[in-house]
Amino acid sequence: MDGSIAQRAIRTTCPYCGVGCGVVATPDGRGGAAIAGDATHPANAGRLCSKGTALGETLSLDERLLHPEVNGKRASWDAALDAVAEGFRRGLAQHGPDGVALYVSGQLLTEDYYAANRFAKGVLGTANIDSNSRLCMASAVAAHIRAFGEDVVPGVYDDLELADTIVLVGSNLAWCHPVLFQRIQAAKARRPTMQVIVVDPRRTATCEGAALHLPLRPGSDVALFASLLVHLADHDHAHAAYLGAHTEGAAEALAAARSIAPRAAEFTGLDPAAIARFCAAWARSPRTVTLWSQGVNQSSAGTDKANAIINCHLLTGRIGTPGAGPFSVTGQPNAMGGRETGALATMLAGHLRFDVPAEHAALAAFWRAPALPTAPGLKATQLFAALAEQRIGALWVMATNPAVSLPNGDGVRAALARAPFLVVSETTRRSDTAGYAHVRLPALAWGEKDGTVTNSERVISRQRGFLPWPGDARPDWWAVAQVAARLGTAFGWKGPAAIFREHAAVTGLARPSRRAFDISGLAQLSDAQYDALAPTRWPVPPHGTATRRFFAAGGTLAPRACLVPTPFRAPVEDVCSAFPLRLLTGRLRDQWHSMTRTGTVPRLMAHAPEPVLTLHPQDAAGLPDGGLVEARSARGSAVFRLALDEGQRRGTAFAPMHWTAQFAPAARVNALVAPHADPVSFQPELKNAAIRVAPFAATWHAFLLLPRRLSADIAPWCAAIPVQGGAWRHELAGSDSPAEAFARLRSLIAAQDAAWQVLEDAAAGVYRAAVLRGGRLLGAVLLGPDAALPPRAWLSALMAGEGPLSIAERAALLAGILPGGPPASPLVCACHGVSAATIRGCGAPDVDGVGAATGAGTGCGSCRPEIAVLIARQPEDA
Ligand SMILES: Nc1nc2c(c(=O)[nH]1)N[C@H]1C(S)=C(S)[C@@H](COP(=O)(O)OP(=O)(O)OC[C@H]3O[C@@H](n4cnc5c(=O)[nH]c(N)nc54)[C@H](O)[C@@H]3O)O[C@H]1N2
Numbered sequence: 001m002d003g004s005i006a007q008r009a010i011r012t013t014c015p016y017c018g019v020g021c022g023v024v025a026t027p028d029g030r031g032g033a034a035i036a037g038d039a040t041h042p043a044n045a046g047r048l049c050s051k052g053t054a055l056g057e058t059l060s061l062d063e064r065l066l067h068p069e070v071n072g073k074r075a076s077w078d079a080a081l082d083a084v085a086e087g088f089r090r091g092l093a094q095h096g097p098d099g100v101a102l103y104v105s106g107q108l109l110t111e112d113y114y115a116a117n118r119f120a121k122g123v124l125g126t127a128n129i130d131s132n133s134r135l136c137m138a139s140a141v142a143a144h145i146r147a148f149g150e151d152v153v154p155g156v157y158d159d160l161e162l163a164d165t166i167v168l169v170g171s172n173l174a175w176c177h178p179v180l181f182q183r184i185q186a187a188k189a190r191r192p193t194m195q196v197i198v199v200d201p202r203r204t205a206t207c208e209g210a211a212l213h214l215p216l217r218p219g220s221d222v223a224l225f226a227s228l229l230v231h232l233a234d235h236d237h238a239h240a241a242y243l244g245a246h247t248e249g250a251a252e253a254l255a256a257a258r259s260i261a262p263r264a265a266e267f268t269g270l271d272p273a274a275i276a277r278f279c280a281a282w283a284r285s286p287r288t289v290t291l292w293s294q295g296v297n298q299s300s301a302g303t304d305k306a307n308a309i310i311n312c313h314l315l316t317g318r319i320g321t322p323g324a325g326p327f328s329v330t331g332q333p334n335a336m337g338g339r340e341t342g343a344l345a346t347m348l349a350g351h352l353r354f355d356v357p358a359e360h361a362a363l364a365a366f367w368r369a370p371a372l373p374t375a376p377g378l379k380a381t382q383l384f385a386a387l388a389e390q391r392i393g394a395l396w397v398m399a400t401n402p403a404v405s406l407p408n409g410d411g412v413r414a415a416l417a418r419a420p421f422l423v424v425s426e427t428t429r430r431s432d433t434a435g436y437a438h439v440r441l442p443a444l445a446w447g448e449k450d451g452t453v454t455n456s457e458r459v460i461s462r463q464r465g466f467l468p469w470p471g472d473a474r475p476d477w478w479a480v481a482q483v484a485a486r487l488g489t490a491f492g493w494k495g496p497a498a499i500f501r502e503h504a505a506v507t508g509l510a511r512p513s514r515r516a517f518d519i520s521g522l523a524q525l526s527d528a529q530y531d532a533l534a535p536t537r538w539p540v541p542p543h544g545t546a547t548r549r550f551f552a553a554g555g556t557l558a559p560r561a562c563l564v565p566t567p568f569r570a571p572v573e574d575v576c577s578a579f580p581l582r583l584l585t586g587r588l589r590d591q592w593h594s595m596t597r598t599g600t601v602p603r604l605m606a607h608a609p610e611p612v613l614t615l616h617p618q619d620a621a622g623l624p625d626g627g628l629v630e631a632r633s634a635r636g637s638a639v640f641r642l643a644l645d646e647g648q649r650r651g652t653a654f655a656p657m658h659w660t661a662q663f664a665p666a667a668r669v670n671a672l673v674a675p676h677a678d679p680v681s682f683q684p685e686l687k688n689a690a691i692r693v694a695p696f697a698a699t700w701h702a703f704l705l706l707p708r709r710l711s712a713d714i715a716p717w718c719a720a721i722p723v724q725g726g727a728w729r730h731e732l733a734g735s736d737s738p739a740e741a742f743a744r745l746r747s748l749i750a751a752q753d754a755a756w757q758v759l760e761d762a763a764a765g766v767y768r769a770a771v772l773r774g775g776r777l778l779g780a781v782l783l784g785p786d787a788a789l790p791p792r793a794w795l796s797a798l799m800a801g802e803g804p805l806s807i808a809e810r811a812a813l814l815a816g817i818l819p820g821g822p823p824a825s826p827l828v829c830a831c832h833g834v835s836a837a838t839i840r841g842c843g844a845p846d847v848d849g850v851g852a853a854t855g856a857g858t859g860c861g862s863c864r865p866e867i868a869v870l871i872a873r874q875p876e877d878a
């Protein structure tokens, strides 16, 4: 184990989404690296999306946590690890094994995940280890287990290219799994008969080029797929031989579907003709893939939604064959690895089960862990409820930011603040959760850490380190092993290869069995073989050949699969006159979760630089487009900039999940969301809060530019935004006296030996100041009575400029706009910095033409759906 520097190109894997793209990183020797897609990786064959392409811009050490800290003070590793061990010893003494916990993440490597799980279940003897995958994949896992007896994704990515029909349910694939979306678009270009159908209340970028978009009522997917199941059965598409040989439960599932189907139009709010078109398209296409994501999983009916989808594939036998199957795509780079290592409260390790005595006994013996828990532990929302009730004496949070990402956000923050003992393993100093920790442990980040991840199609890939270990940062598994040793169990691992071998061996325990997950064929890898491991799809049994797809007719591995009756249930929170809108939350194209990495990259921020709430224009009566609005639920409130969009379903709102106290404290979406959970998977309903929206009463609006980032609590509403050249823009609003606010903001940009330009017009409520030194712009604050402030782009560009300003530039500073300059326009192409105005103005008739004329869409390609929309809207706009 070391932290030596690679000097050559290194093959590794992207640390963002579950597509799991291969990356080639070539270190520049100065802490940076050139990034390219790995042409040899089966997931992406060289492609990368906007986030992957910008990985080289996230390697800065500026905001990294580089040393352990105990009670806010720098400490040695020895002191910090002693403190962690002591904290857990105390927690165990006071509360027993049920009163200590770990909360971990799909962004851990498999080796870290395995270590954390063995520590929790094998050393602490608690099943209280849950993962942010509970917020993400739990419903898919539960549905797989109900249908297949095990958590197995039957298909592979190639099926998306081989299919004739692809149904995307609750998935904004164009933004969230962009490389899979590009693979589908490329296949469609080669084979235009292929069709895509999108099931999503919103018209998203994913709808671009789709044959059909079904904007169903949120939460109603079960009704749509019940209709489909009935249609398939009644039109002779049931596969009798497959049903007879491989399944059970078809009659019961069909009976349940028949009780719902007649009311499908009412439940879904869809035109019956659209439902009929959907059913007919699905029925006539034996090669159909139904892919789903968080619009399905993050629901109080998430498991039923997923089983309703799987039922249709089982009824028709369209599963496990080229181009056909249900396909749950994973969110995080190693969501799948967490399920494999069992680092969830509901599973053991290696797909071994609590409720199968022989499997439990085999693992207890292998780990020499007589106290291995016999029953599931607390799931994420239960765990934080227990923390709030002071039932958890010690909690270790690793590679996740629950203060931001859990529902009941304000309650979670209060619980973290009162935690008796909280350890946070982090890469950044700027995580909302780390702010509450008694002990902070510095973890290696992407580019430094070393191990494996598993993507959505069961392919295990290496993440390899190519940068030196900064400061005192160490691998997460190492910190876990050190604490385990202090509590009396030496794991004895010299590096990640040893952990991987042990994990692989666990998958071979308690065999023979029908468990599909078997990588015991990798349990003997040498260190060198592990280092060189090429992307490898599981299963990898020790003998014989591996299955590529699961559950096909006639397949040998298939256990009897179950069709599951899925009753219809609406979301837990009812919309009513007090809270008439449904809040859909989700992702933006260029941001990753709590923005600790992507939020510091100017070109990634430029695509959606402020927290925005989207409404349909007809739901926004009296609300100002572009103004600030306050959303309120029964739980809490949040303030966003309002955008109107005809593509938003009437009666719904959308807001991104990304904004945190570091970037926009007032716009944390989970302050609004309640912790209602699916009764089977315990996954919370993160998408269906009932809210109302009202104008946010501000007496002034402002923006402030500085070469550094200010704490985002400088005004009642603030969004901190990095801009090119190292400057930060702060969008602000407040309801106190504008003159006092201006004085306060001016004091924040004060500089020595500087020259001020100031304009104050109290009657108009307009206050502006710019500060210069040596002819260069050091900062500016522009404040006014409403949101109609000058565009920000020109002043931001001046901040980034090298030389002194020209006379014309200085004269225009307080106007905030250079006479005759280009109009402000939102960025569309992050790779080439091309704005919407440039794309509209170039006159090209299609996306490729725009590319030739402006370069837009020719980089990573993530913006191509938006370019297509811009061109299509051209005639209307004119
Ligand atoms: N850019 C980017 N990509 C990411 C991530 C990121 O942070 N940023 N995160 C990764 C992770 S961890 C995950 S889990 C995935 C998530 O990937 P997705 O699931 O694709 O992303 P979301 O935006 O959360 O939600 C998808 C869609 O569900 C719709 N929806 C809401 N309610 C319903 C419903 O009741 N039914 C249906 N059919 N649709 C509904 C929403 O309108 C939304 O468009 O993305 C991964 N990729």
Ligand SMILES: Nc1nc2c(c(=O)[nH]1)N[C@H]1C(S)=C(S)[C@@H](COP(=O)(O)OP(=O)(O)OC[C@H]3O[C@@H](n4cnc5c(=O)[nH]c(N)nc54)[C@H](O)[C@@H]3O)O[C@H]1N2
Residues within 6 Å of the ligand: 105, 107, 108, 132, 133, 135, 136, 137, 294, 298, 331, 332, 398, 399, 400, 401, 402, 404, 405, 406, 407, 425, 426, 427, 428, 431, 443, 444, 445, 446, 449, 476, 585, 586, 587, 592, 593, 594, 595, 596, 597, 657, 669, 670, 673, 686, 687
């Ligand atoms: N309302 C709403 N809420 C949601 C969602 C939604 O759609 N709507 N989506 C949910 C889903 S699907 C997910 S997956 C979650 C994601 O939510 P989180 O997991 O809370 O979000 P991240 O920002 O990815 O947090 C990862 C943290 O780990 C740190 N980190 C990165 N690499 C490492 C490492 O190697 N080691 C350590 N120790 N730390 C590291 C990062 O700096 C970051 O602070 O959010 C969930 N919450």
Ligand code: SF4
Residues within 6 Å of the ligand: 014, 015, 016, 017, 018, 019, 020, 021, 044, 047, 048, 049, 050, 051, 052, 053, 176, 177, 178, 179, 180
């Ligand atoms: S699609 Fe983008 S974010 Fe996802 S793995 Fe590939 S490059 Fe990374």
Ligand SMILES: [Mo]
Residues within 6 Å of the ligand: 135, 136, 137, 331, 332
């Ligand atoms: Mo996720």
